[in-house]
Amino acid sequence: MPSKKRKKKTKLVSSPVVKVDDDGDASSVASSSSSVSTNVSDATCVDTCQNLNVIQKLDLMRNDFATKIYGVLNTIKDVKKDVREFSGRMDLAEERISSMEDVVNTEKSKLEEATKRITFLSRKLDDLENRSRRSNLRVVNLPEKVENPDAVAFLEKWLCETLGRSIFPTPPIIERAHRLPGRQNTDRPRVMIMKFLNFQDVVRVMRAARQKGRVMYGDQEIKFFPDLSAEVLRQRRRFDDIKQRLRSLNLRYGIVYPAKLRVTVNGQTREFEDPSDAEKFLQGIQNTDEL
């Protein structure tokens, strides 16, 4: 009997620290301790040394309790250690987040600054591009191949003859002339671009063309346009709707470089950079007229 108890005691003491396996559950541990108690209650208790037996059982239980609590505390210790480690990881993670937020905010400001500079450069470059094109004129509807073999010589001569000697006492000097890239065999001839040496000749051609009303090459009506950048053309197109309405109202208007609408009503001139402002202005005029 003592050996049996000894064995039991040993078993309890030597039982490994109660540990909840990471992937297991606690029920197995609990049921084993439950079965121990069942064994104890099955024992007969009629011995005269019963009290000693009870005390021993008490001791065993106490040991068992201590061992289990020890195990539980160790488990908690492990959990606490895990939590502590998390605390460290969390501190580090939060520091990294904070420092990254700082970096990101700084970079965000820098990018905003960079974007502003890009916008500034874009405008400046577009302005410079348009300035460099100011001595150019676009010739629309000039039949293909008539300029061969020497476009510059052809245009210098043709402009003189068509617009008149009074406009060009001496022939205009053209530095370069070429067709815009595009498909050659379509109904519409490709646009011709000519660069005058002197901007004054651009002014003369435009003025003479306006005065003549129609400039013809054979039976083709030729149109001259300033050579504007794609960006300026895009901005000017925003006024297309309002221009149509101004025409239908017989109001005088014009486009001012780079992309402003100038409207003249009752001798008063207004300029608009934004089509919606022009829209409101026009609305106001129409309301006044209706009164």
Next chain:
Amino acid sequence: MPSKKRKKKTKLVSSPVVKVDDDGDASSVASSSSSVSTNVSDATCVDTCQNLNVIQKLDLMRNDFATKIYGVLNTIKDVKKDVREFSGRMDLAEERISSMEDVVNTEKSKLEEATKRITFLSRKLDDLENRSRRSNLRVVNLPEKVENPDAVAFLEKWLCETLGRSIFPTPPIIERAHRLPGRQNTDRPRVMIMKFLNFQDVVRVMRAARQKGRVMYGDQEIKFFPDLSAEVLRQRRRFDDIKQRLRSLNLRYGIVYPAKLRVTVNGQTREFEDPSDAEKFLQGIQNTDEL
């Protein structure tokens, strides 16, 4: 009596798993188990079957202990599960932080690169802008309206007459001329900008004006200036202080394009891009002179 014990046992066994509620505390659980022990100690223990009673109590206690430990272990299991889940969340969070740090570092480098390119473009664009303005001259102090109706014709004629036929055997050709935007009715006339067809005419005007000493329009002294970009003017203004000191020391100096100070001392010429370098140089000269 047995039924009472039975009831007690049942109560203990059927007691729900000890669980620390997320928002509650453990004291209620502890006090209830404490009250159980008080009840037990209040019981009378004079029965002849006392030992059996003790054994039963022992069993009950053991069961109670097992149940409580079971509950505790389950609770720990839950906590461990929570911690494990945190581990997963933390792993994920750390991965996200790491990958974001990588992204941010990459983007940071890209932004640095982009900023360098912007600075490069700004300089190039400023240079190009100044080149495109090289055939321009600014005319300061020319009374308003004298150029009407044709500023180009007026300037071509006036420059010839004022600076002399020897400078311009044939009249200079001006491509464009206009007043800078500004308020018209102030004491000072708005600055006029004229663009010559040929840069050589800019050189001729500046040389002739320097040789004449004073160029007049009526009783107004007219000044000619190169037409520089805002950026170059800003950079040149950094030398304003040092220029004043050079004048007071009767030292020869000039500004070299775009914004360098050239100082000539005892036949030796030095150029400075940075005003502070010029400052040190000047300090050195003054110290030498004082010896």
Next chain:
Amino acid sequence: MPSKKRKKKTKLVSSPVVKVDDDGDASSVASSSSSVSTNVSDATCVDTCQNLNVIQKLDLMRNDFATKIYGVLNTIKDVKKDVREFSGRMDLAEERISSMEDVVNTEKSKLEEATKRITFLSRKLDDLENRSRRSNLRVVNLPEKVENPDAVAFLEKWLCETLGRSIFPTPPIIERAHRLPGRQNTDRPRVMIMKFLNFQDVVRVMRAARQKGRVMYGDQEIKFFPDLSAEVLRQRRRFDDIKQRLRSLNLRYGIVYPAKLRVTVNGQTREFEDPSDAEKFLQGIQNTDEL
């Protein structure tokens, strides 16, 4: 004896909540509870009031158990609280990460957009730079100092005389001329850049030089080159290898502005923007020839 027990009981009840110190371990707590159980088993159990004693021991143990469990539960409560706090920190951290990921993604897109705009601006600016240089020519091998004192006048006269009156019925007008920066006292004279007023004169010089085969200044052979931007020159140099091979194959080729290779084989003309494409084309030709 009762007082002793009383004391023990008091001690147990008043014992502080079992707490696993953050930096300590659970073993000390466990061993102390173990020593308590040893003391109990050392006690003599021959009293007639033994049963009462056992019941009291049972009570003590129950109290001890309750206290320990209470402590354990409190400890778990603390851990749970820690975990709960982590949950909050984690939620916050994850929110910060998420919102930063959003910001970073947005900024990344913006930077990509900005970079595209920069590339667009770079190309446009390079194009504009090359346009502004189109009226320039580089003169290589012209001996130093021959242009003094007036480079423009010298070049206008020398070009007329060297290339012939038939090329220049009237002398070409040069706006500016200067040597490129560089060391003056080397074997090779510094490159001279001249800017013609009219692009047509650039065309005339290049055509005349090609027709003459060799243009000499004294015993020096002079070469004329278009004045291209550094970027375009860099792009053109990528074709250097393939050009050498084309020469060795006696194939006609040329470089088209800005940096395209044009190859003519059997009357067929092909243009390449990428040297590797030209490489493949050439490989194809050679394979065909070998058949």
